[in-house]
Amino acid sequence: MKIQYVPVLSVFCLTLSVKSHGQSKLSDSAEYNKILHLAAQTIQQFIPDKRTAVFEVTRSSDPSPVYHVITTESDAQTLFTQLLVKHPIPHAKVTINLLPDSSVAGKVTGIVNLSVANLRVAPSNQAELATQVLLGTPLDLLQRTDGYYRVRTPEGYIAWVSETSVAPQSVSDLTHWQTGKKVIVTADFGHAYTQPDGQSLRVSDLVMGNILNVLDTAGDFVHVLYPDGRQGFVKSHSVRPFDTWLGTRHISAENVLKIAKSMMGLPYLWGGTSVKGVDCSGFTKTAFYMNGLIIPRDASQQVLAGKPIDILSVDTLDTEKAMQNLKPGDLLFFASGTGRPPDARITHVALYLGNGEFIHAAGRVQINSLLREAPNYGALDTRTLIAARRYIGQTDPALQPLDRHPFYTPKAEIDKK
Missing domain, CATH: 2.30.30.40 (SH3 Domains)
Structure with missing residues (x-):
């Protein structure tokens, strides 16, 4: 992708260029602030979540600063360019780089x-x-x-x-890769070996959810190909043919919670999404992924998807209502602090098991209860339950079946489904 160069120069360039160093610094600062103001307008309109869209402004060093804009959104590029034309900034030089780039x-x-x-x-x-x-x-x-x-x-x-x-x-x-024969690792952990022999040199470790191309079978081993060209042999009992596995994925409470319970005791890891360690939303993400559904990454994104479930009365958890309305497999969302302001920030997520219990990653993957009288109540004494959502049985663009996702399946195959 070519870098777009946006000249925002005026006829006063020569006059301003001979100002004192102090005046130049003030001028640069004013220019930068104006550009940041236009960037803020663009971000407000086209970058609702910086985790999923990029709009960045950086400035090169003096004496002739250039302002570099990087964005993933073509609409943001267009608007920012229009704003620069509508609100010209003397002396400013701006480049706009649309990703992916060269x-x-x-x-x-x-x-x-x-x-x-x-x-x-x-x-x-x-x-x-x-x-x-x-x-x-x-x-x-x-x-x-x-x-x-x-x-x-x-x-x-x-x-x-x-x-x-x-x-x-x-x-x-x-x-x-998309159309080739593949296997997915269904065991918690495993290894690939240089030979069809568990005593041979290892190629790498493997974890649940890993996907590899298949070259052949060799006795109790599958001969696999890595994306970078390495080859190895994986024990057959630790993998399943990817297409067969995907065909058996049914988003039910039983299946989602079965995967969730298989992760009991895993350590909490900020940013983790694997059986080596999970954070709270990485845990829920993995439980659904291993049942063929890609969901948003973070708790504050997950709470925006699916069907809202009423669990509050006068902005306070109504345990009786929650027990009546919640179903196993629903997601529970918690906010930091003890209040429930309308704009409370979601900081934690769990999966509802039923009978007031939920499973979540907090220190480790564990089971706790919403019920005060329960012996496993109280692990979230610094958090507040604020919302619940149901993914199972729901249609939502944010909930993407693996077999219809363009990263995993060619568009022609998706169109046939």
Whole structure:
């Protein structure tokens, strides 16, 4: 994608350029503030969630500052350009870079080649963990810099991942992966070996949800191909043919809660979405993913999807109403603090089990109760239950079946369904 250059120069350029250093600094600051103001207008209209859409403004150093805008949204690019024309800023030079850009060298898709890849909020190993993605997950490659890719996950989350964690793919490579024979790891943990022998050198570890291409079978092993070209042998009992597995996925409370309970005792990990460690929303995400449904990543995003379930009376949890209206598999959402203001920030999510109990990741994956008299009540003494949503049986663009997701299935196949 070409970088759009937007000149916002005026005939006063020469006059202003000979001002004192102090005046130049003041002028640069004023320009920057004006550009930030226009950026704020653009963000308000087209960037509702910075986790799923990007609009960034940076400034190069003096003496001739250039303002660099990076965005994933073409509508935001268009509006910001129009605002610059409508509100000209003398002397300002602005570039607008629409992602994906030329840094990815035409390969706008990649597939994760580690059992669990860490995505961070910035291109640095020291940056905060934002989320994780599993081996075999396709990603949009948006930008490459300093050994990292900025990527978009199947649920739309945008973050940075080390380039060693991802194998870039051409369009034909991705189609081959989508249509090829694959297996999914259904065991909690496993390994791939260099030979069809569990005593041979390991290629990598594996975790539940990993997806690999199949080359052949060899006795009690499946000969697999990694996205980066490595080969290995996986024990047959730890995997299932992907298409067969997907055909058996039915979003029912029993199935979702079966996966959830299989994660009992896993440690809490901020940003975690695998059996190596989960955060609260990574836990719910994994429970649904292993039943063929991709849901939003964070609790504050998950609460916006599905069908609202009434559990409050006068803005207070009505236990009797909750017990009557909730069904197993519903999601419970908690806010920090003890009040329930209309704009309360969602900070935690759990899955309802029934009979007042719920399962969630808090310190570890555990089961607690809404009922004060229950022996397992009180784990959320600093949080407040504020909302509930039902995903099971609901149609919502934010809830995406795996077999209809363009990252996993070619469009031609989706159109047939």
